Amino acid sequence: MTIEDYLATIPEDRLELFNKIRRAIKKTIPAGFEECISYGMIGYVVPHSIYPNGYHCDPKLPLPFISLASQKNSINLYHMGIYMNPELLNWFVDSYAQQVTRKLDMGKSCIRFKPQHEIPLDLIGELCSKLTVDNWISIYEKQLKG
Numbered sequence: 216m217t218i219e220d221y222l223a224t225i226p227e228d229r230l231e232l233f234n235k236i237r238r239a240i241k242k243t244i245p246a247g248f249e250e251c252i253s254y255g256m257i258g259y260v261v262p263h264s265i266y267p268n269g270y271h272c273d274p275k276l277p278l279p280f281i282s283l284a285s286q287k288n289s290i291n292l293y294h295m296g297i298y299m300n301p302e303l304l305n306w307f308v309d310s311y312a313q314q315v316t317r318k319l320d321m322g323k324s325c326i327r328f329k330p331q332h333e334i335p336l337d338l339i340g341e342l343c344s345k346l347t348v349d350n351w352i353s354i355y356e357k358q359l360k361g
Contacts, residue, residue, distance in 0.1 A: 225285045229330045243340035247348035256284040289327040298324035
């Protein structure tokens with residue numbers, strides 16, 4: 216599957232919003248991350264050319280960082296940095312509460328956005344800019360050893 220194939224599966228009524236979130240990510244994500252299909256979603260990964268070890272669960276796969284998916288009832292942003300970095304998580308939760316009136320709908324690494332609700336695109340972009348490839352690899356390796 217290609218990114219274009221994935222985009223073609225998104226219902227028309229949410230494609231524009233999905234693409235706005237995707238643009239916010241692409242505009243702000245630090246150099247070195249690569250956009251691809253990862254785990255059946257649009258992913259932003261550390262390619263093997265930068266991190267040859269790949270993902271510990273399957274070293275043939277590049278190290279995942281962020282994924283964006285259109286699910287049945289929401290558009291989901293999966294950010295592994297939030298999952299593994301409590302400071303980043305706290306910053307995001309606090310910033311979200313200051314910028315958005317609706318309660319944050321979030322799992323461990325998953326932030327769910329309903330298309331009919333306010334989507335904080337600038338905050339998403341800022342979140343995506345917070346960790347460089349080197350920062351992410353360092354956090355990831357520290358968690359593996361811990």
